[in-house]
Amino acid sequence: MAEQIASTTGQTKLWVERTGTRRYTGHSSRGAEVLVGSEDVPGVFTPGELLKIALAACTGMASDATLARRLGDTYDATVHVSGAADRENEVYPELTETLELDLSELDEAARERLLVTAQRAIDRACTVGRTLKAGTKVTLSFSVQ
Known part of the structure; x- marks a missing residue:
């Protein structure tokens, strides 16, 4: 039933199933899990951590082609992301990302050009970041038996 609720036309189906107290498994129709x-459950991500990971992954993926073109397909990159929750309002008021790259082989001018180009690629193509910056309407419905 959860799979049917998550169904949307032409898109990967996504759903979560409860597996215990405050414990869920997220699924995609492509086979990912x-x-x-909650934070006190070992071996799981919290929903907020997944939000941050989605942002960091989107930043990395949006800049991947630009960086690979200049640095080669085997370049190393790590995107760190952090941000404390405001528990009174249950929001993350600020998320901070740092894209860690080794650009030591580039001169200062080439470094600056690459970083500007990478920033433009991220601003243009990171759907998660663009959504967070713009805000989005979230609609919830219930399917009961």
């Missing part, structure tokens, strides 16, 4: 739960 992720364990989700």
